[in-house]
Amino acid sequence: MRSGVAEFVRRVTARNRLPLDYSVASLRVVDRVVDGLRSATTDSRSVSAELFWLGAYTGEVLVRRAGAVWVDFDAEQRKLFGQPTGVRMPDGRIWNPIGKVAKRFEMGREESVQRMYLLLHGRGRAAVA
Template sequence: MTTYGTSYVTTGTAQQGTRPHAATRPVRWAADVVTAMREGARLRLDYSAQSLWRVDRMIEELRREGTPKPAVEGVLRGFGAYAGEVIARQTGAEWWATGGDHWVRTPDGRLWDPIDEARRCFAGQGSLRLLCRDATAPTSAGG
């Protein structure tokens, strides 16, 4: 199985990350987007993999409407953090941070960049649902 998009990051920078401070900001961004979607769009996000279908559709709708990327950067960051939290809750993954960037490290050692994947989704080249599918899928032996 191939990893979707370029949001898979090699583990070379993993030792630079810190925990638990690495999780503070993305967990907050995810919670903020859950609240904003519930109150503003009447969209309930429950941290399930299935909810990422709705998130992908929301991002696609923003793109189709021609919303300027700078106007939605905070929302995209929140959607990406939300996807990272879905992965973390399903796999026991942890948030890692270095140089202002945040990744999710799954127990098998792989690093994923759901925040960048949300930006790719807005550009029409990514999917948070597929990123989650790949991140939560068991890895094959040797590879």
């Protein structure tokens, strides 16, 4: 995931000058980009690749800032989350950042990836600073 996210960030920051710097503050940018996609279309299939990579970017922020690690979901988790991969926090909890971005698209402002991070249980102590 890490290399795919890096390529996505390189591509969108070069073209759109988005401040995707893997900071917690950049998750607000993710929320805003999803809102922009949502205002342009109601068909999530037409923006599914963008939503996937924005969710993967969100997961990479969790990896870099909260001590998470990428995990491939097992069959039961894939069925539950509707995604192939997610992150495991230092306390063992599994989170679905790709699905969270999809929910932001579906539900709007009541879902927020930045708020998810700020309320996140199980962050590593060293990564919180």
